Structure formats: C-alpha cells, structure tokens
C-alpha cells in the first residue's frame with residue numbers, strides 16, 4: 001500500500017481580533033472567567049464581506065505554494081466545514097473555481113470539529129487506492145456567523161480561520177494509522193437546529209434564535225476528554241505504538257482544560273502538546289488544521305517525529321491520526 005504524507009501547508013486567519021475585554025462589553029462575562037475556564041484570550045473574526053471560501057482559498061494557495069504544486073495538478077479538493085458559503089454548491093467547488101484546480105474532484109465534509117481528521121482520512125484512502133495522486137484538504141470555518149452573541153455560555157468560545165494541507169504519496173513516513181468514531185444519539189449536545197430541511201429559515205426560526213450554535217457545555221466537556229483519549233489510544237494501537245512514542249499531540253483546540261486533562265490521562269507531558277487556543281478560540285474544523293500548519297511552519301517537527309492529530313465535535317464525532325513526520 002502507498003504511504004500518504006503532508007507535503008505543504010497554509011493558513012488564513014482574518015485580521016479582525018475580538019478580545020475578552022471586547023466581550024465584556026457585549027455579554028455578562030469577564031476576561032478572568034473566559035481565561036480560567038477556557039484558556040482563550042482572543043479570537044479572530046471575519047470582516048463584513050468575508051466568508052468561508054475566501055479563507056479556504058487563501059489557505060489553499062499558500063499550501064499549494066509550499067508544496068510546489070500547480071493547481072491544475074490537483075486531483076481532489078475536500079473542504080471540512082460546518083459554515084459553508086451556501087447550502088449548495090459545496091464550498092470546495094468555490095475554492096476550486098478561485099484557485100483554478102480545474103481537474104479536482106470537489107466535495108465538503110460535515111464532521112464539525114473532527115472534520116479535518118475525517119477529510120484527511122478520506123483523502124488518504126483516495127490516494128492509497130490510486131484513485132487520485134494529489135489532494136488538498138482544508139478545514140475552514142466562519143463560526144462567528146452562527147454564534148449567538150447574546151449567549152455568554154457559547155459566544156466566548158468561537159473564532160474564524162482556515163488551514164490547508166497538500167497530501168500525496170511519500171517514500172518514507174506519512175500516515176501510519178487512523179481511528180474515527182461517531183455517536184448520533186449524542187447529537188442534541190451540540191448542534192444548530194435552524195436552516196436545514198427540518199426547520200427551514202423562517203421568521204419564526206430567526207425569532208427563536210435557531211440559527212445559532214446550541215451546546216450543553218458541561219456534558220460535551222466530559223465526553224471530549226474521554227473520546228480524545230480513546231481516539232489517540234486506538235489510533236496508536238493500530239500502528240503498534242504507545243503514548244510514550246508521541247513526540248507531538250496536535251489536538252482540536254476547544255478548551256485548555258480539556259487538553260490538559262487529555263494530556264494527564266495519556267501521561268503526556270504538556271510540552272508535547274501544541275496549544276494555540278489563546279489566540280484563536282475554537283475554530284471547529286479549522287482548529288486542528290491551523291494548529292497542524294502552525295506547528296509545521298514554526299519548525300516544531302523533526303524527521304521521523306510521531307505526530308498525533310486528535311479531535312472531537314458535534315455529532316458527536318471524533319477521531320485521531322498518527323503521522324510519522
């Protein structure tokens with residue numbers, strides 16, 4: 001079987017910053033509460049006129065550039081997002097049009113905060129089987145477009161951004177194993193009720209604030225710790241590695257307390273975890289993508305390092321991927 005690796009990365013973060021101090025003026029909260037409960041200090045939010053495919057396109061161009069790959073040589077383009085530009089066509093089609101990847105198969109994946117790992121596993125299968133050669137996966141979100149700015153329990157957590165990776169066959173290293181899971185019976189813990197076929201947009205759905213993220217924070221917190229630990233263990237087991245073999249854990253950045261609890265249970269020293277939550281908050285599918293791209297671009301990984309991506313999100317869905325760098 002072919003080995004699939006990451007050969008290029010790119011990030012797009014909107015310039016606009018919303019700090020905890022700014023949020024103090026919007027809802028009954030404090031910088032101290034947000035920092036101690038979540039680890040978030042600020043988040044970037046889109047400006048008027050920006051939307052998901054704009055961020056995804058910028059991240060894609062940078063990733064192609066760093067992989068030295070021409071857009072016309074791309075065979076597959078997957079966008080992981082829960083904040084697409086439109087219900088259809090897919091955001092992947094808009095990105096394809098912008099970057100002129102005319103040959104690429106395009107589709108979106110909806111797996112919330114685990115979306116980037118789902119996209120990676122999906123693209124890996126396409127390459128491994130020889131169906132495509134070059135793939136681009138993008139985690140891109142404008143979560144602030146579905147954030148309820150009157151709900152202090154959620155609005156302090158989310159931000160916007162995008163991260164993209166080029167995947168192709170490599171001679172050494174690459175993806176060693178992955179594990180994915182889901183449990184739809186937990187869907188009412190984290191969801192957005194309005195705007196789909198069940199509750200199409202109407203005056204009533206808008207008035208009832210149904211077009212915003214709803215979350216049972218406490219329940220999600222406990223499950224997140226358990227599922228991230230379980231995902232990492234299962235993915236490592238599949239390639240005969242142990243937690244002590246991890247050089248870098250690149251987790252979905254939902255809450256610093258979740259990440260610290262995961263580290264403790266995996267018996268992993270915190271300096272092996274990549275944290276950027278303080279700057280960006282939770283960017284759903286873009287979180288793991290941006291964290292991975294930032295870690296690569298800041299030169300954190302050495303050849304042969306064992307890097308584990310680990311995420312969970314609304315669905316609930318979860319997963320982990322082990323990569324030899």
Ligand code: COA
Nearest residue numbers: 029030033037113152153156217218220221254255312313
């Ligand atoms: N500012 C100040 N107080 C707030 C607040 C805010 N922004 N949000 C909630 N509170 C209050 C609550 O009303 C509650 O008050 P009460 O005790 O008087 O009822 C108190 O703070 C504690 O709330 P609680 O929800 O128990 O806090 P918590 O420690 O669980 O932290 C989250 C809340 C949301 C930060 C935390 O549950 C979390 O991160 N959950 C996981 C979320 C997540 O990862 N989601 C994405 C999944 S991909």
